[in-house]
Amino acid sequence: MTSEEHARFGSIGIWSSALHPAEPGLRSQVAEAVAELDELGYGTVWIGGSPSMDDVVPLVDATRRITVATGILSIWEHSAAEVAEQAARVEKRHPGRFVLGIGVSHGALAPQYARPYSEMVAYLDGLDSAPDPVPARGRVLAALGPKMLELSAARAAGAHPYLVTAEHTAQARATLGPDALLAPELKVVLDTDIDRARTVARETLAMYLQLPNYTRNLLRLGFEEADVADGGSNRLLDALFSLGDPETARTRVDAYRAAGADHVALQVLTGDRRRDLPRAEWRELASAFSLS
Numbered sequence: 001m002t003s004e005e006h007a008r009f010g011s012i013g014i015w016s017s018a019l020h021p022a023e024p025g026l027r028s029q030v031a032e033a034v035a036e037l038d039e040l041g042y043g044t045v046w047i048g049g050s051p052s053m054d055d056v057v058p059l060v061d062a063t064r065r066i067t068v069a070t071g072i073l074s075i076w077e078h079s080a081a082e083v084a085e086q087a088a089r090v091e092k093r094h095p096g097r098f099v100l101g102i103g104v105s106h107g108a109l110a111p112q113y114a115r116p117y118s119e120m121v122a123y124l125d126g127l128d129s130a131p132d133p134v135p136a137r138g139r140v141l142a143a144l145g146p147k148m149l150e151l152s153a154a155r156a157a158g159a160h161p162y163l164v165t166a167e168h169t170a171q172a173r174a175t176l177g178p179d180a181l182l183a184p185e186l187k188v189v190l191d192t193d194i195d196r197a198r199t200v201a202r203e204t205l206a207m208y209l210q211l212p213n214y215t216r217n218l219l220r221l222g223f224e225e226a227d228v229a230d231g232g233s234n235r236l237l238d239a240l241f242s243l244g245d246p247e248t249a250r251t252r253v254d255a256y257r258a259a260g261a262d263h264v265a266l267q268v269l270t271g272d273r274r275r276d277l278p279r280a281e282w283r284e285l286a287s288a289f290s291l292s
Contacts, residue, residue: 005137005157006181006262008067008096010043012253012289015071015185015265017049018276019059031062033277038063040283041291046071046160046185046265050105052078053086060094071160071185071265072103072142075119076112080126088132100127100134101160103142117147124155140183144168144217146175153180160185160265163214165239166255168221173260183263184256188242188249190268190281197243200271202231205240246288253289 014037019030037045044067047055051070059068073083083100090098102123104116120141127134141152143159149172152159158181161172169184176182187204191197208214215228218236227233237243242252253264268281286292 008043009099009181009183009263010041010067011257011263012042012285012291013044013046013067013069013183013263013265014042014282015046015048015267016277017047019045019047020049020051020055027058029277031058033279033282034059034066034068035062036279037282038066039292040286042066042282042286043263044069044099044183044265046101048267050074050077053083053090056086056090056098060090060097063097066097067099068097069099069140069160070101072101072105072162074105075102075123076105080123081130084127084130084132084134087134087138088130091138098138099157100139101142102139104148117151120148120151121155124151140181143172144213145220149175153177157181158183158262163187163208163240164217165221166252166259167239168217169256169259169261171221181263182261183265184261185265185267186242186252186256187240187267187269188252188281188285189244189270190246190249190284191243192245194243197241198234198237200269201237201241201243203271204269205237206231246284249285250288 021030034045046069048071051073056068087100104120136155137157139156140158140160141156143149143152144161149159153176160183162185164184173182189197189200209228218228223236227236242249256264268278270278
């Protein structure tokens with residue numbers, strides 16, 4: 001992947017599952033929020049959770065510059081042929097503005113989950129053989145383990161690992177090689193009260209620790225069973241989250257960049273479900289990173 005293709009992701013992005021709202025009435029708020037992210041200077045906005053291609057179009061239409069990426073579209077829920085057709089339509093309307101992030105999800109979330117690596121290879125074959133193929137440079141893979149990371153370098157622009165440490169980033173870079181994109185996600189709680197920040201982090205992390213793909217990866221990184229129990233140990237929270245002020249977030253991002261990340265996708269958590277679009281915090285971080 002060329003440095004010019006890396007550049008379209010920017011160094012910092014925003015990851016949010018609130019960007020594909022279940023309630024149609026919230027779509028205008030999402031479009032307004034994403035337009036502001038564009039103006040603030042973020043490089044990429046990642047539509048978190050399990051979005052569909054239908055969630056992409058309103059965000060690309062609402063913005064003028066920022067890259068819009070799915071983070072992550074589940075291969076079990078959408079056929080390769082359908083996704084390729086929809087991606088081609090987006091590309092024609094907004095050339096170079098969309099990146100397809102795809103992943104194998106989790107057994108607990110996808111009843112048909114089986115042979116994830118082989119199914120991902122078959123899905124990529126489907127994207128390649130579609131009448132309007134999704135080019136490798138226009139897609140990234142959710143990858144944690146070595147085999148999927150190697151596939152990300154061989155068959156995609158690179159990898160978008162979720163729920164990972166800076167140490168994992170260093171290992172992923174070694175596996176990917178120097179040229180593939182590496183864009184990990186990092187959760188951020190902007191609260192200088194460390195106990196309160198850890199409470200928010202632990203409430204979020206508890207759900208992910210029920211998913212073996214994540215816990216196995218954390219155990220491979222040297223964490224112990226006690227670290228992944230009861231919502232996560234303080235040691236685990238401090239490794240997976242940025243807890244503190246915007247300067248803390250800068251320091252944490254610097255660690256991921258030093259480990260080999262090209263781009264870091266920030267997921268801001270507030271612990272308040274009424275504030276699923278934490279625009280004030282997004283502004284704070286944009287200022288701290290001098291994005292605009």
